Structures are given as structure tokens and as C-alpha cells.
Amino acid sequence: MPDALVVGFLKENVSAFGSIRMWGEVGVGAGSFIVGVVVDFYQSEVCGEVVNNYYISFYFFAGFIAVAMFTAIFMEVTYPDREISTDINLLSLVKELMKFHNAVYVLVACFLGMFLGLHDSFGLWYLDELGAEPYMLGIASGLRYTVAVVGYVISGSVVNKFGLACTIAACLLLYVAVYMGLAFVLNPWLGMALFIVQGLLYGTSWAACVVFGGTVSLRVGFHTATQGLLGGCHWGLGVGSGMIVSGFMINKVGVAKTYFIYSLMSLVVFVLFSLSHLLARFREGKGNSDESYKLVPTSAEDSQ
Secondary structure: OHHHHHHHHHHHHHHHHHHHHHHHHHHHHHHHHHHHHHHHHOEEEEOOEEEEOOOHHHHHHHHHHHHHHHHHOOOOOOOOOHHHHOOOOHHHHHHHHOOHHHHHHHHHHHHHHHHHHHHHHHHHHHHHHOOOOHHHHHHHHHHHHHHHHHHHHHHHHHHHHHOHHHHHHHHHHHHHHHHHHHHHOOOHHHHHHHHHHHHHHHHHHHHHHHHHHHHHHHHHOOHHHHHHHHHHHHHHHHHHHHHHHHHHHHHHHOHHHHHHHHHHHHHHHHHHHHHHHHHHHHHHOOOOHHHHOOOOOOOHHHHO
């Protein structure tokens, strides 16, 4: 939902999404560090064993939510004019997303979510199996968020210079290398480096997917609805199924082989995505069709 609201705010300036979305990663990284430090100071003895009191983290959660609700009071919200938006409906949005070229992007966003689901759920666990010390896990987690911020920051420039297709294709190809490396790595420090690099791919690829959703909404309107559907495919279907499927695969073949399988999956998705993009360009007889989208006014102010 926050991503959808940001896209609705940016509209035709959606390429600047990364520069705003990066603050989400800053919040996650800073919050994780602060809560982790505080939890270490609150310990109790249970059955003769000293354990951390993790209930403190729920107080932080409630506090962060309260601050977010307070800042939301000062947000300016505009609604589309009903007379102008009558010709814009969700059916036109679904039809646009079902077009071959756009449907491929949606499917790729779903697969990128699956890759993220594996790494988020089992990446640190895998580093622990490789022999990483607790402080190494903390460093890896913190630096991954930091690198994700970098990915969000540079995403706008990368997309503007190389285009959506090249950006997403490059991220898929790098996923092949990173996950293949994790499948065969034996040194925990090298595994930590690969774990951190994934943050760059996550930030850049998801920002590129959001820019794609923005280009679609320029044609059919419904900026927030477009991003909501795309985010549902990525975070809901993609990340959710990635966690579930990865769990079953790890239970059967182990973490290393699961990363290897996901690496091959990324290679297949890269090849199919590249071929589909070349086919779409050939059929359209021109370059990047995203540049031909024009903004559809969704408010009285936009129509003037």
C-alpha cells in the first residue's frame, strides 16, 4: 500500500520512486539496529538460563505505528474528479496488463518476489550454517539494507539511461551469478559478501518494476490501483510463494541446492524475458514502447 500511494503521488515522475522508497530501507535498517541493541539490555532468567526479553520489540512496533499515524495527519490527499474518471475503469487496467508485453513484466515481478522470499527467509540461516559468527550476521543484515538503499537511489538514473528491459534483464542475470555463488560458497565471509550484494539487486529490480507500473498507469490511469496489482503479484504471490516453495525445497535438498535451483530458474526467466522483449519490439516495429505512453488526466487539475 505505501508503494502504491507513492506512485499515485509521483504519477508521471515515477522514475523518482527509488529516491523516496529508499527511506523505507533506512527505517528498517535503523529500526532493526535500535531494537536489537535495546533487546540485548533487557534479559531475564528462565529455568536457570538467561534469555532476551523480546517483548520489548512490540513496544517499539506500537511506537513506530503511532508516529506513522501522526505524520499521516499532515498528508495532503487529492481525489480524481468523477466526471473525468468515468471513462477510466479497472477493466481497462486489467486488459492493459494482460497484453503480452505487459504480462511478461508482471510475471517477472512475481519471480523476482520468489527470489526475494528465499533470501529473506533463509539467507541468514544459510550463513549461520556456513559458520558465520553472530556479529557477522548482524553486519551482513545491516549492510544488505544499506546496499538496498543504494539500489533504490541509483535505480532512477539506471532506468533512464538503459531502459526498463535492460535494467531488469541485468538484475536477473546478476541473480544467476549471486545465487550460483551462494550454492557453492564455503567461506562464510564470501557468503556474507554475496548475501549483501543481493540487496542491490532487490532495490534496483523492484524500483524498475514500479517504474513499469507507472508507465502502464500513464496510459490507463489508476496509478495506485496499477501499483496495487503489481505489488500484490510481487510481495503477495511472489514473496509468499517463494517462502513456501523454498521451505519445502530446503527440507528436501538443502539450502545450497535450493540456491542452485533458483539460480537456474533466474537464468530461464532471463532468457524468456529477453526473447519476449525482442519479440515485442519486433512486432511493434519501434524502440522502447514505454516512452510512447502519455498521461491520462485523473483530476480536474491534470485536465487543464
